[in-house]
Amino acid sequence: MSLLEIDNLSVDYRVGSGSLRAVDHVSLRVEPGEAVGIVGESGCGKTSLGLSIPMLLPGNAEISSGSITLADHELVGMSEDQLNQLRWSAVAFVFQGAMNALNPVQRVDRQILEAITAHEAKADKHEATERVLQLLDLVGISPARAKSFPHEFSGGMRQRAMIAMALACRPSLLIADEPTTALDVISQAQILALLSSLRRSEDLSVLMISHDLSAIKRVCDRIIVMYAGVIVESGRTEEVLGRRGEPAQAAHPYTQALIGAHPDLHGERVLAQGLPGHPPDLSKPIAGCRFADRCPYAMPVCREVVPPTLAISAGHIAACHLLSKGAS
């Protein structure tokens, strides 16, 4: 039984008089204890997908099809009251730039305590206070600093405090949207190390959304690559991105371009070609493969027929006509 099952999810945004499909029939699973990474560039739909799980999409967005099942509960169509029971206790969210979401005029321990008491009405005050200190300790903040105000913390420490808060009601799934983007290299590594250790110690499933392949490579078991609202490839991180010393086996040209875009200190000292052009306008209908306009290998069929999703090996899939051509 998967912890999270998303089937054929579509998310539409009303824009002016028309609409734009940011997520288009996406299906994915997260198993208990598993860390899954969603990678893609800005506008690919990864954040909309993440926000749709706890039903936190903005007002001009709606789920137009599909289902989201979290620990046997169907979330699509659930009432706000029922959702509030699940938010924080079943699924918690660390937002992009979350470290700036702390209340600047309230001490950090107080804010975490509020998160507990708001969701667990029956929580004993003394026990809850104890738990705040444990949570801070868990994320590497000494209890001596618990009474600090957010401005007394560095960016990395504020992000740790946000992670502590997200874990306040012992969720089974943590959705982390760009959890390290605004942080420095060393602080990023520290937060990633924290996420990877929490997975083990707290038996936490993680859905990490990022544009940073190396962050996903280091934390996640599986990777899902999104482009223009659809999943173009997914598979075991080790296989798709490659292990140290072994080449990546990414099958989709977009994944290959993403991998090539960042220089590898263990590889050759050359600058990648980059990927000219931009993703397609999603408010207009697209025939064929969405990546065709930027794909160095595009064939006539790519502009006419939507590529089928094909299995490459166990658990590794990609949607590209090149693969069906090779197979036939």
Added chain:
Amino acid sequence: MSIESEQRAPARAKVLEVRDLVVRFAARGSWRHRGAVKAVDGVSFDIEQGEILALVGESGCGKSTIALAVMRLLEPTSGRIISGGENLATLRGRALRRARRRIQMIFQDPFGSLNSRQTVFDTVAEPLIIHKMGATSDERRTMVMDALDLAHLRPPQRLAQSYPHELSGGQRQRVAIASAMVMRPELVIADEPVSMLDVSARAGILRLMMDLRDRLGTSYLFITHDLAVAWVVADRIAVVYLGRIVEIGPATSLVEQPAHPYTKALLSVSGGDDVGPDGELIEALPGETPSAANVPEGCRFHPRCPRYVELGMPEQCRSVDPHLHVIRRASAPRPDSAVLSSHEAACHFASEESQ
């Protein structure tokens, strides 16, 4: 590219010499500068013609302050900034304006650095008007179109009439590059020019910068937090920590044989080497960078230094501030470099290890 680099003259002039640059900010609530923040605390480096020097470090390390001081957008507290035989640190008024033509800057945020109400043409033409370059409007028009073409904004005629909101992030950064290049500067200071762009657009911008270096001999002071990008783009890399250069050398030497423990930590994180046998991540460095208002005694890195701990916390690290010293006489960072660049590090125990 390689053909042109062979044609370059063997002896190269220095376009910038920075000596003992210090930038202090008065800390809030301080009394007679007692709590001064030393954002830049004695930094020296050279850039020769056609060379790309990367300043690598984390936010708050002072790398952007160095750039702003070189541009004289910030007043240096002391030190010399020599360009074209003049000390920019002491120039004023008209002389400073003239000197600034030689040095142009590209900023991190192509969304914020362009005026949204100006066409691309007006944005790129503006520096020409400010510096009274180009005798006629026709001449200026030609210079603008050339600059757009140089920045691969094609077709220039059409793009010149567009507004920033019609352009992608990568195109906007090309406009910023065009408005720097229209002055034909000797040196371009590029402060995190790709960190706000999508991954797929980054390589194009970096490639353009390198291409302009090869075609026009432009030098760059390239500021980045990303050691891997610095490695492929720059000839030499300087690693900055808490207002000081702690290691400097040819890019390959520095990446392949780092001497300073801070550089090693940055490399292990950037290269994804901070992974343990079970796939768990190992903290590359403990703690946080201290505030520049409160620089540690002795070696500024010692409170976080893994080597300091390994060596049994030697007294020297706590009491003596290490200065850059030669670790390795390296080969030329580029085939045509005038001088051999040595690889230097500011660590009391750097040389022992490299033997």
